[in-house]
Amino acid sequence: MALGDALAAIAFEAGKAIMEIYDTDFEVDRKDDNSPVTQADECAEAIILKGLAAYAPDIPVIAEEAAAAGRIPEVGKRFFLVDPLDGTKEFIRKNGEFTVNIALVEDGEPVAGVVYAPALGMMAVADGPDAARQAEVDPARGPAAAGWTALTTREVPADGPVAVASRSHRSAETDEFLTRHGVSDTRSAGSSLKFCLVARGEADVYPRLGRTMEWDTAAGHAVLRAAGGCVLTMDGAPLTYAKRERGYDNPEFVAWGRRPG
Structure with missing residues (x-):
């Protein structure tokens, strides 16, 4: 499976687990830096780490919750960066604006990645340095069945950015x-x-x-x-x-x- 498709599939599975918790009366804990953390953060990270280990076992992973617990592996020129639930405050407020983030870094640059907002059904994927796409993802069908469109930035409008x-x-x-x-x-x-x-x-x-x-x-x-x-x-x-x-x-x-x- 191509890298972008693999990251999309892993993020989708993490998003499903997050949404199962999102619809409950979940508890909020505090990390050592007083930032909030929920069961959804921890559950999603476990799913992502398992998925990445199966897809690319030789590439180390730095993940937010593991890092908060002091578990940061030695990395070389190529490694994954994972935020299993970016926007925990938005998750707690239940406004839908939280994401699953997975990126591959090579030589200090983020060369591929996925951002998935499961509550909004929005997924954006960077397949490589010059290929970005987005889709609305049906939670019953997943990213493999999505209708993808290319992503591109725009020129700044004449009346200002x-x-x-x-x-x-x-x-x-x-x-x-x-x-x-x-x-x-x-x-x-x-x-x-x-x-x-x-x-x-x-x-x-x-x-x-x-x-x-x-x-x-x-x-x-x-x-x-x-x-x-x-x-x-x-x-x-x-x-x-x-x-x-x-x-x-x-x-x-x-x-x-x-x-x-």
């Missing part, structure tokens, strides 16, 4: 950035859906002027990159991965649909 910002992490610094760049309109979204809005040309820029971890961003970054976009740090350098010396913590960044001139 449309931005997408975090629903849970909006800041004064973000508002200042939007003003400085002449943003004409702003949309809010949770999780890696922000990357997907830029990748499919519904927004042009996504600034994240706050803390994120590599597993939060790698899959969405892969999709955006494959659709023609880029993710740059505040000094204009590409956002890279495998930053072990930083504890896999990202610097502030801006995701662009088209590289700024």
Whole structure:
């Protein structure tokens, strides 16, 4: 099975498990950093790790919940990054804006990945550095039966860029950035859906002027990159991965649909 199809199938299975818990009166616990975690995070991660081990047993995996427990493997030039439930706050609020994120990193770059929003039925896949696609996925049939369409970013509109910002992490610094760049309109979204809005040309820029971890961003970054976009740090350098010396913590960044001139 091709890599993109395999990641889509694994994410779909994790999404099914998440939705079974989503429809219950689930409990919310706290990790050491006081961020929320639920049974859905842990169950989805177990499914993803099992699926990746079966598909690519020689490629190590850094996954959010395992990392939080101190289980981070040594990785080389090629490894997977997994956030089993990106947007736990959105999951708890039951607004549907949470995703399953799986990405393959090679030489510090996210070269393939999947972002799946099971409550919305939306899946975006980067099959490689230049091939991105999206589909609405029927929960009864799965991604193999979906009608896929290509994803591509757009040119910035003449009246100014449309931005997408975090629903849970909006800041004064973000508002200042939007003003400085002449943003004409702003949309809010949770999780890696922000990357997907830029990748499919519904927004042009996504600034994240706050803390994120590599597993939060790698899959969405892969999709955006494959659709023609880029993710740059505040000094204009590409956002890279495998930053072990930083504890896999990202610097502030801006995701662009088209590289700024």
